[in-house]
Amino acid sequence: xxxxxxxxxxxxxxxxxxxxxxxxxxxxxxxxxxxxxxxxxxxxxxxxxxxxxxxxxxxxxxxxxxxxxxxxxxxxxxxxxxxxxxxxxxxxxxxxxxxxxxxxxxxxxxxxxxxxxxxxxxxxxxxxxxxxxxxxxxxxxxxxxxxxxxxxxxxxxxxxxxxxxxxxxxxxxxxxxxxxxxxxxxxxxxxxxxxxxxxxxxxxxxxxxxxxxxxxxxxxxxxxxxxxxxxxxxxxxxxxxxxxxxxxxxxxxxxxxxxxxxxxxxxxxxxxxxxxxxxxxxxxxxxxxxxxxxxxxxxxxxxxxxxxxxxxxxxxxxxxxxxxxxxxxxxxxxxxxxxxxxxxxxxxxxxxxxxxxxxxxxxxxx
Numbered sequence: 622x623x624x625x626x627x628x629x630x631x632x633x634x635x636x637x638x639x640x641x642x643x644x645x646x647x648x649x650x651x652x653x654x655x656x657x658x659x660x661x662x663x664x665x666x667x668x669x670x671x672x673x674x675x676x677x678x679x680x681x682x683x684x685x686x687x688x689x690x691x692x693x694x695x696x697x698x699x700x701x702x703x704x705x706x707x708x709x710x711x712x713x714x715x716x717x718x719x720x721x722x723x724x725x726x727x728x729x730x731x732x733x734x735x736x737x738x739x740x741x742x743x744x745x746x747x748x749x750x751x752x753x754x755x756x757x758x759x760x761x762x763x764x765x766x767x768x769x770x771x772x773x774x775x776x777x778x779x780x781x782x783x784x785x786x787x788x789x790x791x792x793x794x795x796x797x798x799x800x801x802x803x804x805x806x807x808x809x810x811x812x813x814x815x816x817x818x819x820x821x822x823x824x825x826x827x828x829x830x831x832x833x834x835x836x837x838x839x840x841x842x843x844x845x846x847x848x849x850x851x852x853x854x855x856x857x858x859x860x861x862x863x864x865x866x867x868x869x870x871x872x873x874x875x876x877x878x879x880x881x882x883x884x885x886x887x888x889x890x891x892x893x894x895x896x897x898x899x900x901x902x903x904x905x906x907x908x909x910x911x912x913x914x915x916x917x918x919x920x921x922x923x924x925x926x927x928x929x930x931x932x933x934x935x936x937x938x939x940x941x942x943x944x945x946x947x948x949x950x951x952x953x954x955x956x957x958x959x960x961x962x963x964x965x966x967x968x969x970x971x972x973x974x975x976x977x978x979x980x981x982x983x984x985x986x987x
Contacts, residue, residue, distance in 0.1 A: 622849035626678045635778030636893025637902035639936065640682050640867040640884030645929060646749075647685045649921050650694035650874055657700050659917050661808040661874015663910030667903040669866050669878060674899030676862065679849055681899055682841070682884025684712065686877040688832055692825040694796040700874075705813040706821025707877030715832060718860040727839060727856050733952040734975035735843045736944045737959025738835055741971060742883045743940035750933030752939025760790065764931035772935070780891040780932070787928045803912055808873045831969030833838055833879050840882035841971075847943055848889050887936045891969070951986070955979045 622629045651657045666683060673681040686707070693703050717723050754761040764783055771779040791797050838856050845854050859880060866878055888898055909917055949954050956979050963971030 624897075626895060627674070627900065628895045629897045629901060631776070631781055632778050632892035633895060633897040634901050635780035636680060636888045636891045637898040637905075637933070638780040638784060639887030639891035639893060640684065640830055640881070640891070641887075641929065641932070644684055644884075645921060645924070645926075647687070647690040647694070649918065651685065651690065651703070652918050652921075654694045655698055655700060655703060657703065657876060658809045658811075658874045658912035658914075660910045661811065662876060662980050663906045663914060663917065664808045665870040665875030666878070667906030667908075667910060669870065669875070670899045670906060672866075672903075673862065674896030674903065676896075677854060677899075678896040679845065679852060680855070680885065680888040680893035680896070682881050682888055683878055683899075684881045684884050685863065686829055686833060686837075686879045687881075688829040689821075689825050689877045696824075696934045698821075700811065701814065702821050703816045703876060704811050704871035704874075705817030706824075706826055707875070708813045708871045709818040709822045709826050710829060710833075710877060711864050711869075712869075713826075713864075714833075714860045714867065715864035717834075718857055718864055721858055723834070723838065723856045727842075729953070730839060730972075730976065730978045731952075732843075733947055733955040733979060734959050735839060736947050736974060737956040737975050738840045738962035738963060738968055738972060739843070739882060739940055740944050740956060741963035741968060742836065742840065742886075743937040744960065746883050746933045746940065747937035750930040750937060752865070753926040753930030753933065755927075756930070757925060759929035760925050761931050765934065768931060768935050778892050783928050787925050790925055791923050794923075796923045800916050800923070801913070802915040804915055805885040805911060806914045808875075808910070811872055811874050813871050831972065832862075832967060835968045835972045836882055837879040841872030841880045841885055844889075844943070845983065846884050883936065883940070886940045887932070890936050890939045891932070906980075951982045952979075955982065969971040 630974060652659050670683050673683060689703070689706055723964065764786065767782050767786065768779045771777055771782055775944055838859050841859060842854055842856050870876070870878065944956060947953055955975050958978050959971045959975030961971075962974050
C-alpha cells in the first residue's frame with residue numbers, strides 16, 4: 622500500500638528489521654543490567670521512529686548511543702545516570718546546531734575519510750556478526766542461504782523470512798511457553814539531575830560527541846546521498862532532531878538515542894525505501910511496549926542470535942561495496958588508514974588522522 626510518499630508493505634517491514642543486529646544486544650543489556658523500564662524503552666523508541674519517518678519520509682535508523690550504552694552496561698549504571706547523560710548530550714547537539722559548527726566540520730571532511738568510516742563500520746559489523754554467528758553455526762548457515770535466495774524478493778523479503786524462521790525455532794524448542802505475559806503498561810515518568818548530567822558527561826559523554834558526529838551525522842548523511850541522492854538530508858537537521866529527542870525522552874524512560882550508518886545500511890539492504898519502514902517499526906515497538914513489556918526481554922533473549930549474525934554479515938558486505946568509488950592510490954591510502962585506526966582505536970581518532978593524512982598528502986603532492 623502506498624500513501625503519498627510512504628509505502629507500507631512487506632519490503633518496508635523487512636527493511637525496518639535490518640538494524641536489529643546492532644539494537645538487540647544493547648537493548649538486552651540496558652534492560653537486564655541497568656534496569657531500564659521495558660515499556661519506556663520500547664514506547665519512546667517507537668514514538669521517535671514514527672516521528673523520524675514522518676519528518677524525513679526516508680528510512681532513518683534509530684539506535685542507542687553505543688559508547689554510552691557500552692560503558693553504562695559494563696559499569697552497571699543506574700537508570701537516572703543513563704537518562705541524565707542522554708539529556709546532557711541532547712543539549713550538546715542543540716548547541717552545535719544553533720552555532721552551525723557542524724557545517725565547518727563537514728566542509729573540511731574529504732570523501733576518502735567518510736568512506737574510511739564506512740569501511741570501518743562494515744568490518745565492525747562483520748566482527749559483531751561473527752560473534753553471534755558462531756553461537757549456532759548450522760542455523761547461521763541456513764539464515765545465510767535464506768538471505769542469498771530471497772535478498773531481492775519483494776513478495777517474500779529475506780528479513781521477514783529470517784524472523785519467522787527464528788520464531789519457528791523458538792516454538793519448536795518449546796521456549797515460547799511461559800514467557801508471554803500480556804498486560805497494559807504505560808511508560809514511566811523519569812527524571813534527570815544536574816549531578817548525574819555532570820557525572821555522565823565526564824565519564825562518557827565527552828567521548829561520545831566525536832563518535833556521534835562521525836557515525837551518526839557525517840557517515841549517515843553520506844550514505845543517504847548514496848542511497849537517495851534526490852532527497853538530500855543536512856547534517857544540521859540530524860543534529861536538531863537528535864537534540865530535540867534526547868532532551869525529551871529521558872523524562873519518559875527513553876534511552877540516549879542517535880542514528881547510525883550501520884543501521885541505515887541494514888535498513889536499506891533489507892528493503893526499506895521510505896519513511897514507512899520507520900512508521901511500521903515504531904508502531905510495532907509501541908504495541909510491544911504497551912502490551913508485552915513484561916515478556917519482551919524473554920523474547921529477546923531466546924531469539925537465535927546466529928540469525929542476527931547472518932544479517933550483519935550481509936549488511937557489512939553491502940557497506941564495503943560503497944567504498945568502490947575511491948580510485949586514486951592516495952585516497953585509497955587515506956580510506957584504509959581511517960578504517961584501520963577507527964577499528965583499532967575509535968572512529969573519532971580515525972576520523973582526525975584521516976583528515977590530517979589527506980591534507981599532508983595534498984600539501985606534499987607536486
